Amino acid sequence: MPREVISMLMMKERRPAFRTIDGWARCVLLGAGAIRECEEHGCMKDSADPHAFERALLIALEDPPPGVSPEEAVAAIENVLGWIGDACPECSAESG
Numbered sequence: 001m002p003r004e005v006i007s008m009l010m011m012k013e014r015r016p017a018f019r020t021i022d023g024w025a026r027c028v029l030l031g032a033g034a035i036r037e038c039e040e041h042g043c044m045k046d047s048a049d050p051h052a053f054e055r056a057l058l059i060a061l062e063d064p065p066p067g068v069s070p071e072e073a074v075a076a077i078e079n080v081l082g083w084i085g086d087a088c089p090e091c092s093a094e095s096g
């Protein structure tokens with residue numbers, strides 16, 4: 001294997017699996033059912049399910065992304081959920 005290819009692979013390995021911890025948190029929230037995708041617009045909305053939110057927090061505590069502490073993972077989950085409203089912003093714009 002040429003040396004340039006090897007160094008490229010090594011650079012790739014140093015990157016985290018997820019580009020940002022926010023992206024990871026959104027995946028966890030979606031997987032747990034704490035947020036849902038609007039069928040029409042594809043934006044995220046809070047599913048207002050406290051059990052789903054608890055599940056997402058448990059995942060963050062037990063299985064944080066590589067190089068991230070459980071505390072940071074939980075903070076990211078709470079942070080991402082804080083941005084997401086109960087309704088899709090595009091749906092509310094249409095009805096309002």
Ligand SMILES: [Zn+2]
Nearest residue numbers: 038041088091
């Ligand atoms: Zn929508």
